[in-house]
Amino acid sequence: MKFMPELPEVETVRRGLAPFIEGARIESVRLNRPDLRFPFPQGFVDGLEGQTITHLGRRAKYLVAALSGGGVWLSHLGMTGAFFVADQRLAEPSRLKPGEAGGKHVHVVADLVHPSRGRVTLSYSDPRRFGFMDLFAPGTANPFIDPLGPEPLGNDLSAPYLADRLKAKKGPIKTVLLDQRVVAGLGNIYVCEALHMSRIDPRRAAGALNEREIERLVAAIRQVLEAAIAAGGSTLKDFSQADGQPGYFQHSFAVYGHEGDPCPRPECGGVTGRIVQAGRSTFYCPVCQH
DNA sequence: AATATGCCCTGTACGC
DNA sequence: TGCGTACAGGGCATAT
Numbered sequence: 308m309k310f311m312p313e314l315p316e317v318e319t320v321r322r323g324l325a326p327f328i329e330g331a332r333i334e335s336v337r338l339n340r341p342d343l344r345f346p347f348p349q350g351f352v353d354g355l356e357g358q359t360i361t362h363l364g365r366r367a368k369y370l371v372a373a374l375s376g377g378g379v380w381l382s383h384l385g386m387t388g389a390f391f392v393a394d395q396r397l398a399e400p401s402r403l404k405p406g407e408a409g410g411k412h413v414h415v416v417a418d419l420v421h422p423s424r425g426r427v428t429l430s431y432s433d434p435r436r437f438g439f440m441d442l443f444a445p446g447t448a449n450p451f452i453d454p455l456g457p458e459p460l461g462n463d464l465s466a467p468y469l470a471d472r473l474k475a476k477k478g479p480i481k482t483v484l485l486d487q488r489v490v491a492g493l494g495n496i497y498v499c500e501a502l503h504m505s506r507i508d509p510r511r512a513a514g515a516l517n518e519r520e521i522e523r524l525v526a527a528i529r530q531v532l533e534a535a536i537a538a539g540g541s542t543l544k545d546f547s548q549a550d551g552q553p554g555y556f557q558h559s560f561a562v563y564g565h566e567g568d569p570c571p572r573p574e575c576g577g578v579t580g581r582i583v584q585a586g587r588s589t590f591y592c593p594v595c596q597h
Numbered sequence: 598a599a600t601a602t603g604c605c606c607t608g609t610a611c612g613c
Numbered sequence: 614t615g616c617g618t619a620c621a622g623g624g625c626a627t628a629t
Contacts, residue, residue, distance in 0.1 A: 344606080344624085344625095368623080383623080383624085385606090385622085385623070385624090386607095386622060386623075387608085412607095433606095434608070435606045435608075436607085437605075437607095437623070475599095476599090477600085478599085478600070482600090485623085487623085495622065585600090585602085587621095587623095588620085588621085599629105601628085601629080603625105603626090603627085604625085604626085604627100609620085610619085610620085611617100612617090612618090612619105613615105
């Protein structure tokens with residue numbers, strides 16, 4: 308299974324990058340093309356240069372870098388976006404994997420100065436360019452962040468909250484869970500996994516779930532995300548070595564990508580199926596999910 | 598208003 | 614081997 312940056316992967320990237328860029332001053336930024344998924348906004352480079360990154364946060368699948376002037380540097384990795392760092396104690400940039408950090412898909416390179424690490428090079432690679440970046444002036448509305456629902460790992464996601472948001476929904480629970488206004492940061496993989504763990508059929512009408520099922524679902528969402536973050540965290544020790552890649556880890560899934568394989572639930576006996584809902588693949592077990 | 602579809606983009610896998 | 618096609622999918626735009 309190839310790396311795909313959903314919430315746990317973005318969190319792992321955040322944890323990997325933070326020690327290199329928090330507190331660092333952005334000396335220069337080079338754009339190798341005018342756009343990713345969207346054009347870089349007017350004043351992007353000028354707005355970043357000279358700023359110090361005071362904090363690197365995450366909201367849903369967005370990386371949110373707070374700047375000393377009060378602005379916000381927003382980044383979304385899309386499907387193939389990746390950050391690479393190199394400082395003077397790490398491998399030379401030339402040792403970074405060719406075709407990735409050194410290749411034709413590196414679209415943004417920023418030179419930073421970190422108070423203890425010295426010069427740090429931060430590169431962004433994104434072959435498919437589904438990612439994007441934006442820059443927001445202090446105090447301005449953020450159309451990406453503002454509409455988002457609660458973080459799935461925070462206290463705001465609760466069974467009563469979710470029950471309230473689901474009760475009027477006629478669409479399938481799988482599709483509703485991908486709506487970032489309901490819960491922020493769930494993607495196709497972890498929705499499939501959470502529905503399998505909570506034994507809920509992805510085709511069920513969201514509004515038809517009962518209280519017990521919703522409680523199981525909320526618990527499962529937390530569990531699959533936390534397990535994935537833990538798996539990612541275990542790879543961070545390698546972050547500052549060899550290829551300098553943050554958060555690239557193989558994580559095992561119960562159903563995602565396992566069409567035709569036996570359901571991993573003990574004594575279930577089902578075979579993992581794949582259906583398409585709202586244009587996306589859904590993997591599920593037709594025996595134990597109902 | 599809520600819901601559904603098409604689009605973006607490129608590397609990879611696969612059938613013929 | 615080469616060529617065409619399907620697929621991966623988050624979020625936006627558009628249509629209903």
